[in-house]
Amino acid sequence: MGKKKLSFKDIMVNYGVIIIMILLVIYTGFTSKNFLSGNNLNNILMNMSSRIVIALGIAGCIITAGCDLSAGRMIGFGGCIAGTLLQKMDYSKKFFPDMEPLNIFVALLIVMLICALFGCVTGFFIAYMHVPPFISTMAMMEVVYGINLLYTNATPLGGYTKQYTDIATGKFLGINYLIWIAILVAAITWFIFNMTRHGKYMYAIGGNPQAAEVAGVPVKKTLIIIYAKAAAMYGLAGFMLGAKSGGASVNLGLGYEMEAIAACTIGGVSVSGGRGKVSSAIIGVAVFELLKTALQFLGVNANAQWIALGVIIFVAISLDIRKYVARK
């Protein structure tokens, strides 16, 4: 067998989207001088941070040949819970007027636990009731949105404590906390994917669920953990987004699930299951953010940018499927 020489075609199929991106970044960097400035790059990284957390959560679901449409609403829910727990005492429209703001770590823990609980429910329906992930996560999307509406009365939240907004503005070693959080999450996810049984089971279920069952893999348990873990990560992302914008509403995170699924696919997390790395999700998010920013800098009509994003998804998924078909 041996190592095959990579042909131009192979390279284009495997890395085409990324190569086009690099060219676009270089071109934009030359034509508009601010694009590659430290400030702008930091901005891009800040934008990427929460999206990486979301994409890594969703990547776990996609690797098991599933998906998670509830991500966006779960982010909004997480952001709103965090918001209600972390408002200043002197804020006039405080949600819980008499409650001292919680410690941010306690608040984060509560957010992640509540989201994980909902993730468990989604996972239960997927694993035990055999509801297809597309449907069950869609159902959860509606449920979570409704609960969030009831919880917040659809009023926007603001007046966050300094401790909370510092998450977005504060720095450690010259790098924003938000970016550190993304790095930490990526590291932990890498560890889970590669160094634990759970990670190996996840790949096995995505590769061939029947074979996983025969090989003694606890398929149902693994699926539930995956959806719960993903939901906890959406909660974290909601927490991060809330800190960044200094407020939250029920529509926080709307549509982010689609962006995250697209990013995973662009990066090489196979929608047919069984394939995908932590780096795939991160690269996908990077491609997406760079594309958006580059198009802005190039002065492309903001409405037309949506078309570019859509085209990228078409191309990336076609190439991904090609890889899969070719291997068979």
Next chain:
Amino acid sequence: MAEYLLELRGVSKSFPGVKALDNVSLALRPGTVHALMGENGAGKSTLMKCLFGIYKMDAGEVYMNGEKIQVNDPDDAMRHGIAMVHQELQPVPARSVAENLFLGRFPVKKLGPIQMIDHKKMYKDTEYWLHEVKMDFNPKALLGDLSIGQMQSVEIAKAVSHQAKVVIFDEPTSSLSDNEVEALFRIMNDLRDKGVAMVYISHKMDEIKRIADDITIMRDGTYVGTWPAAELTTEQIIAKMVGRELTNVYPERKNEPGEVIMEVNDFCSIHENSFQHVSFKLRKGEILGFGGLVGAQRTELLEGVFGIRGVASGEIKINGQPVKIKRPADAMKAGIGLITEDRRGNGIFGCLSIKDNVGVSVYNKYLKAGFVLDHKSINAVVDDSIKKLRIKTPSMKEHIANLSGGNQQKVIVARWLANDPDILIMDEPTRGIDVGAKHEIYEIMNDLAAQGKAIIMISSEMAELLGMADRVYVMCDGKLRGEITEKEEMTQARVMGYATQF
């Protein structure tokens, strides 16, 4: 008019590595039922699929009424008046009987420039054709709600509505109740009176004797001969089906079986048509064979033992202790391993590496601090089995999909060896792998037996079954029909005798 309605001459067909059909001929007289017989893998179904245009024949000609015809796909076959009734051919269970009958040729009516489906005509015509085959049920019923026998009669009605002159029945009665078989035979007799020629594939001797006019026997992809059904006895048919020398050489066994390790008592499936009231014993260091025809429910039985299939009642004892097995994980805890029949379907993880394919069921055993995978030890285990089992691969990181079938099978064997089971169930362990790899698998089996492991082998290859097993159980129709304990008594005729006791 020619003597034969349909003739196949000199049909050959190869699949990668296998010559499935070698110069086979078949001639059908009008108004007769022609039984096509042979062991599993003799090429009966392949021949019919060639005739029906599902497979393209490498060589051979088809004559209809003495005229040469060309059949490229099932559509062509239908146009020439050839129809096939196959139990796996249930086209659209979620749609109505009428829609299935007229699928692809819906009657239409014009409404101005718009063509729309003429439902009234469709239902009326369906009623008519169903009546033709003496089946009066509602054309609007969902196909999926019907019994298998009724679905089959829809297929037959479809064949009749196509004015088919040749109808192929591929094991039509394998899942029918006695009443349904009677109904089928009634329809077949009707068709015979109308001058239709029928091919009837079945292993059930009593049915053949009742319905067939002519019998053609095939063996290993070759044509053995054609006889009037009345001239052959059941014994003669079996003799002609199996009459071949055992050519494969099997490595010599090195040990004698020891005490009983597993006992299965009165095992019943949750499905009525599957295994029922099966009891058997397995000894340490023994290779126990399970013989029978395809569909005898051997796989279902042993997958039931392993916890994959639903079991209604029955008991498993290992080393005298009753064990409860609900899931594969329970079976593994009890020391049982299973190499499944369908390697692609539920054996390998195609998109994962050899290492992950071996490791997936032993990751539990190799942990540091209770949860971190000990990659070093796992690598050592995988490396060791690659060497021991002579798996041909550049590295353990290679995707298993890039290996040959034989090497994939060895990887699965490696997975179970890493698990160190006391009992290993191997379902068709050498299916689809080349001769060299087969021999290596046989040697591995003998070695395991010599180490005191107990092996259950399901094999549809008669030579393999008789060559490898210390003892053989033969199943037919979900029931254990016979046990052959003495090596001298293990003959193909004996096994086939039990295997056809429906």
